[in-house]
Amino acid sequence: MSPTVNSEQVIDALRQVIDPELHKDIVSLNMVQNVVVGEDNRVTLTIMLTTPACPLKNKIKADVTDAIMAIEGVSGVDIEMSARVRSDGLKRQVDLPIKNIVAVSSGKGGVGKSTIAVNLAVALQRSGARVGIMDADIYGPNLPTMMGVTEPPSSDGERITPPTSFGVKVISIGFFVPADQPLIWRGPMLHNAIRQFVMDVEWGDLDYLIVDLPPGTGDVQLSLTQHLPLSGGIIVTLPQQVSLEDARRGLYMLEKLEVPVLGVIENMSYLETAEGVRIDVFGSGGGKQLADEAGVPFLGEIPMDPQVRIGGDNGQPIVIAQPETPAAKALQAIAEQMAASLSIRAMQNAEAVKE
Numbered sequence: 001m002s003p004t005v006n007s008e009q010v011i012d013a014l015r016q017v018i019d020p021e022l023h024k025d026i027v028s029l030n031m032v033q034n035v036v037v038g039e040d041n042r043v044t045l046t047i048m049l050t051t052p053a054c055p056l057k058n059k060i061k062a063d064v065t066d067a068i069m070a071i072e073g074v075s076g077v078d079i080e081m082s083a084r085v086r087s088d089g090l091k092r093q094v095d096l097p098i099k100n101i102v103a104v105s106s107g108k109g110g111v112g113k114s115t116i117a118v119n120l121a122v123a124l125q126r127s128g129a130r131v132g133i134m135d136a137d138i139y140g141p142n143l144p145t146m147m148g149v150t151e152p153p154s155s156d157g158e159r160i161t162p163p164t165s166f167g168v169k170v171i172s173i174g175f176f177v178p179a180d181q182p183l184i185w186r187g188p189m190l191h192n193a194i195r196q197f198v199m200d201v202e203w204g205d206l207d208y209l210i211v212d213l214p215p216g217t218g219d220v221q222l223s224l225t226q227h228l229p230l231s232g233g234i235i236v237t238l239p240q241q242v243s244l245e246d247a248r249r250g251l252y253m254l255e256k257l258e259v260p261v262l263g264v265i266e267n268m269s270y271l272e273t274a275e276g277v278r279i280d281v282f283g284s285g286g287g288k289q290l291a292d293e294a295g296v297p298f299l300g301e302i303p304m305d306p307q308v309r310i311g312g313d314n315g316q317p318i319v320i321a322q323p324e325t326p327a328a329k330a331l332q333a334i335a336e337q338m339a340a341s342l343s344i345r346a347m348q349n350a351e352a353v354k355e
Contacts, residue, residue: 003073007035010043013067020056021340022347026064029347034080043068044078050343051207052083052128055336085129085207085339086346088231094199098132098206100231100342102262103224105254107246109140109215112267113236115312116302116331117212118146120234122317123335125167129207132162134197135172136224137214143172148315152176159202166320171201194223208339215246225257231342232262234299239266239286251294262299262341264291265334269301272326299337302330 015027026032026047033046047064049057061079068077087099104117114137121133135143143149147165152175154161162171173193203209211230213221224230233254237247247264254261266287271279281304291298302308305327311318318328 005037005041005043005071005073007037009071010035010037010045010068013071014064017060017063017067020059021344022050026060040075041073042076042078043074044080046080046082049081049083050086050346051339052085053124053336053339054083054343055333055340057081083128086343086350088342088346089349090229090231092229094227096198096203096228098203098209100207100346101209101211101228102338102342103136103211103213103221103230103233103254103259104236105213105221105233105250106215106236107248107250108243111215111236111238111243111247112302112308113137113215114140114142114146114212115308116234116236116265116267116334117210118143118312119317119319119328119331120335120338121168121208121210122166123319123332124208124210124339126319126332127335127339129339130205131167131208131210132169132171132203132206133210133212134201135170135174135212136194136197137212138173138193139214141172141174141177142312143170143212144174145315146312146317149175153201158200160196160200161202165315166317169203169206171197195227198224198227208342215250221253221257225259230259232260232338232345234262234338235264235290236267237264237287237290238268238282239280239284240282241286243282244286244290247290248294251290251296260345261294261296262338263297264288264294265299266301268304271304297337297341299334300330302334303327 014032015025017026031048033048035045037043065077085099106113121131125131135141147170149163149165149170151163162169235247235251237243264287271281288298303326307322308318308327311321319331
C-alpha cells in the first residue's frame with residue numbers, strides 16, 4: 001500500500017525548485033498555490049508565474065513535475081500554469097493602473113522602431129498579458145496603420161477610450177490629425193499632447209504599456225519621462241556604424257533620464273536568400289557591440305523579411321500574420337526576454353522597498 005501524501009510534503013519538495021531567472025525557490029516567491037492531494041495521491045496545484053510571457057515556463061513546469069513525482073506514493077500530478085504580472089513599484093504623479101511601462105527608442109529614424117514596438121505589444125498580448133501601446137512619435141504617427149485600426153477613439157468629453165486591435169489598446173496622434181496635414185509643433189504643444197495621452201486616456205488595468213518614442217533625443221522624451229516614469233527602455237538599431245552612433249546617443253539619453261535600459265535590439269540584421277545564403281546588407285554585429293560597450297543586454301537580431309514590411313502596411317503584425325517565420329520568432333523571443341527582465345526588476349524594487 002502506498003504511503004499517504006499530504007500538501008506539506010508537496011510544498012517542502014517544491015522548495016527545491018528554483019526559478020531560473022529570479023534565482024529563488026518558487027515557494028518563497030509565492031508561485032505555488034492551490035495545492036490539493038486527492039484520495040488517490042494525485043496532486044493538483046497552480047504555478048503562478050510572474051509574467052504570462054515567461055520564456056522558461058516549460059522548464060519550470062517540468063521541474064515542478066519531477067520534484068512532486070519524486071515524493072514516495074504520488075500517483076500523478078496536474079499543474080495549471082497561470083500568471084500575475086508584478087508591478088514595477090514606481091511612484092507616478094498620475095495614479096495609473098499600469099504595472100510596467102516600456103519605451104522603444106532609437107537615435108535615428110528608419111530603423112524599424114515602430115514595427116518592433118507594435119510586434120512586441122502584440123506578442124505580449126498573445127502570451128496572455130493585458131497590453132496597451134502609445135504612439136508618442138508625434139511627427140510620424142504610424143501606429144493606426146500598422147495596427148490596422150480604422151475607427152478613432154471615443155470620448156465622453158473628459159476621458160478618451162482607445163480603440164483595441166489584436167487585443168491591444170491603441171492611442172496615437174494619428175487618430176486626431178488628417179493624414180496629409182504636417183505637424184509643425186513646438187515644445188509646449190508636444191508637452192500637452194503627451195500629458196493628454198497619459199492623463200486623459202482610459203487605459204484600464206494593463207500589465208504592459210509599450211511607448212513608441214520618436215527618433216532622437218528631444219522634447220517628447222523629456223515630457224514623457226516627466227509625466228510617466230518608465231519601467232525601462234529598449235534601443236533599436238541597425239548593424240551599420242551610422243545607425244550605431246545615433247543609437248548610442250539614444251541609449252545614453254535614457255540613462256541620463258534615469259530610465260533603466262532593458263537592452264539593445266538589432267533590426268534588419270541580415271537577409272537570407274532562398275538558397276540559405278546570409279547577406280549582411282547593413283554590416284553585422286553592431287547591435288551586440290553597442291550592448292557590450294554600454295554594459296546592457298543584447299536582446300537579439302531580427303532578420304530582414306519583406307513580410308514584416310507588408311504586415312506593417314496591411315495592419316497585420318508579423319507575429320500574428322506569420323508567426324512561424326524567423327523574424328516573428330525572434331520578436332516573440334525578445335518580448336519574452338523583456339517581460340522576464342521586467343519581472344526581475346520588479347522583484348528587486350520590491351526588495352529594496354522592504355530594506
